[in-house]
Amino acid sequence: MFKGKHTGTPFAGVPATGKSVTFSLMILLRIKDGKIFEQRSHVDVHEILRQLGVPS
DSSP states (O other): OEEEEOOSSOBTTBOOOOOEEEEOEEEEEEEETTEEEEEEEEEOHHHHHHHTTOOO
């Protein structure tokens, strides 16, 4: 679980609100011959926007 405060640069077009958010992150790594050759990550952007008070 990650925690942060929405400050600085806009997130998904939303100017900084100063609100605190929590979110989880999933990272998928594909490894071949002992090396990472693909990385995918997923975060629920809609959940973060909800915490920032943006209507969905």
